[in-house]
Amino acid sequence: MGEFELIRRYFASAACAAGAEGVALGIGDDCALLAPAPGEQLAVSTDTLVAGVHFPEVCDPFLLGQRALAVSASDLAAMGATPLAFTLALTLPTADAAWLEGFARGLNRMAHNCGLALVGGDTTRGPLSMTVTVFGRVPAGQALTRAGAQVGDLLCVGGVVGEAGGALELVLGRQQVAAEIAEPLLARYWSPQPQLAFGQALRGKATAALDVSDGLLADCGHISRASGVALVIESERLPASAALETLLGAERALQQKLGAGDDYVLAFTLPPRHLAELQAQWPQMAVVGRAEAGEGVRVLDARGQDITPRQGGYLHFME
Amino acid sequence: MGEFELIRRYFASAACAAGAEGVALGIGDDCALLAPAPGEQLAVSTDTLVAGVHFPEVCDPFLLGQRALAVSASDLAAMGATPLAFTLALTLPTADAAWLEGFARGLNRMAHNCGLALVGGDTTRGPLSMTVTVFGRVPAGQALTRAGAQVGDLLCVGGVVGEAGGALELVLGRQQVAAEIAEPLLARYWSPQPQLAFGQALRGKATAALDVSDGLLADCGHISRASGVALVIESERLPASAALETLLGAERALQQKLGAGDDYVLAFTLPPRHLAELQAQWPQMAVVGRAEAGEGVRVLDARGQDITPRQGGYLHFME
Structure with missing residues (x-):
């Protein structure tokens, strides 16, 4: 089977030959x-997931297909972009029909949910990995970068952070727990919901934004450096997660909230005047701190004491 | 070392923070x-190269860096697009400084030659592979697709085909030969020169185009199917390659010219009225056949006898 045929057969429902808004030519040509x-x-934005590094070698291909696309789509949310299209570069040890069918079903479902059309790709033989490149549209000058946070802005998150990190304990088989606790956590890990509509709603309001992928602490560090402000996280304002706290206890749950990187929830800075309007429409968002003059990121407990961990977030090739 | 730092350190000369024409924001944000x-x-266009599949596990990282970008840039040439930018998703078993330095030098050099700015990417740990996604600009409606060939058009190539395929015998150590024969072939393999300016010159003239990546015969099949015409290749009109013919003999050299896929030379159909003007400017191009009514691709020898091989070109996951 040729690679185009392989792609066409399994990814047909996400594939876009032409005609979708903003797509003049889809799969099947040189570009x-x-x-x-x-x-x-x-x-x-481009993201790679590697078997044994970003997901277990043996896992449900449907969930993997969902997750592979959601991870990249979340970067569009972080820019406030409207989803347009994506390419998939899929490297497989063998062309296993059942695996491909499951993976494509997960990918197609997430593509449909996000409004992303598959416009191209590459299929190669090799150790299992996948690189997704996503494309979104944004009015010139309105994209949400990491560089605009101002002293006096509120630091906010788009929802609960840390749950997907807690789920990783379960995914990797390190911990076992009752289904009613495991299931909401696993759903967060395997089926992250990129905050696309929320990201678009932040255009013209948030001064800086990103999606939490390295862990809230490390990602706040990115905003802090790019914007030239200090960020303060008030730990008791981080949204509660009963499942996470039951699984790990309060202290380790907080570590996950600050350090885990798989939630793909937005973190952003917001001038206080926009808060009421946004919160009315997006009740799951939460104010978790503020931007101050200075540099770096500090975490304060309920009494205002500095409890900043020395190292937060996961960095590839960290030494 | 964080991934951004890794990318920044080694790929700085190709990296584009902002400011290049057509690039509003480069490396370092979510998108x-x-x-x-x-x-x-x-x-x-997106292409993946996997160690042990598309290149030897042990090879010069400088040459690999050049080649990784050239392969994708060639797809821009095939559309007649003007190069703009690229992203690099690099998966590495270890962060080896000497390897990264060499790879980045090769990539940066090819980026500079092609006029492509690095605008983003991902660095992950895993088995060595790389996915490059390239972006080019083209006036609306002027891109060269595979679908426009007309009965009566000439079938043309942008230069010698088959040399990189011959080089593969040397790259994989299957054959040894004197340096004066090996060197031009190896150069074609490791430092393909995407025909970017030529592709742009074909805009408004060629009726269909692609870059030869699956082998001329298979790629002509793509044009034939997309355009609804038959293509005839006259084998004696394929450009001669003294190095290739010395290495392999006439018959195996012809097999490479028809079936080898690593030259990244353009193949295209052209109404005869444009031939003289183009040839005057691009003397390395050659007419190698014609488009006729019907379907499929035939190869004729000097006496007009059908010598079409049953299977040409390399297909991934071919069964």
Whole structure:
């Protein structure tokens, strides 16, 4: 089976030959052609997931397909971009029909949920891994970067952080727990919901934004450095997760909230004048701190004491 | 070392923080922002190279860096697109400084030659592989697809095909030969020169185009199917390669010219009225056949006898 045929057969429902808004030419030529409207910019992000590193060698291909796309789509949410299209570079040890069918079903479902059309890709033989590149549209000058946080802004998150990190304990088989606790955590890990609509709602309001992928502490560090402000996280304001706290206890749950990187929830800075309007529409968001003059990120407990961990977040090739 | 730092340190000379024409935001945020001019479409292509499949496990990282980008840039040439930017997803077993330095030097050099700015990427730990996604600009409606060939068009190639395929015998150590024969072949394999300017010159002239990556015969099959025409290749008109013919003899050299896929030379169909003007400017191009009514691809020898091989070109997951 040729690679185009392989891609076409399994990914047909996400595939876009042409005609979707903003897509002039889809799968099957040397390049796809994207056609943003005048005045729009194109947001682009690339992420690779490697078996044994980012997910277990043996796992449900449906869940993996969902997750592979959601991880990248979350980067569009973080820029406030409107989803447009994606390419998939899939490296497989063998062309296993059942695996491909499951993976494609998960990918297609997430593509449909996110409004992303598959416009191209590559299929190669090798150790299992996948690279997804996503494309979104954003009016020129309105993308949410990491660089605009101002002293006096509120530091906010788009929802609960840390649950997917807690789930990793279960995914890797390190811990076992009752289904009613495991299931909500596992859902967060395997089926992250990129906050796409929320990201678009933040355009023109948030001064800096990203999706939590290295862990809240490390990601706040990215905003802090890019914007030239200090960020303060008030730990008791981090949204509660009964499942996470039952699984790990309060202290380790807090570590996950600060350090875990798989939730793909947005973190952003917001001038206080926009808070009421946003919160009315997005009740799951939470204010968790503030931007101050200075540099770095500090974590304070309920009494205002500094409890900043020395190292937060997961860095590849960290030595 | 964090991944951004890793990327920044080694790929700094290809990296684009912002400011290049068409790039509104480069490396370091959740997404890059591309800003095509009004009336322009964005051509996108993704290619993965896997160690042990697409290149030897042990090879010169400088040459690999060159080749990894050239392979994808060639897809822009095939669409007639003007190079804009690329992302690199690099998966490495270890963060080896000498290897990274060499790879980045090769990649940066090819990026500079092609006019491509690095705008984003991902660095992950795992078996060695790399996925490059390239972006080019093309005026709306002027991209060269595979679908426009007309009965009566000439079938042309942009230069010698088959040399990189011959080089593979040397790269994999299957054959040894004098340096004056090996060197031009190896150069074609390791430092393919994407025909970017030539591809742009074909805009508004060629009716269908692609870059030879599956082998001329298989790639002509792609044009034939997409355009609904038959293509005839006259084997004696394929450009001669003294090095290839010395290495393999006439018959195996012809097999490489028809079946080898690593040259990244353009193949295209051209109404005869454009031939003289193009040839005057691009003397290395050659007419190698014609488009006829019907379907499929035939190869004829000097006496007009059908010598079409039963199977040409390399297909991934071919069974």
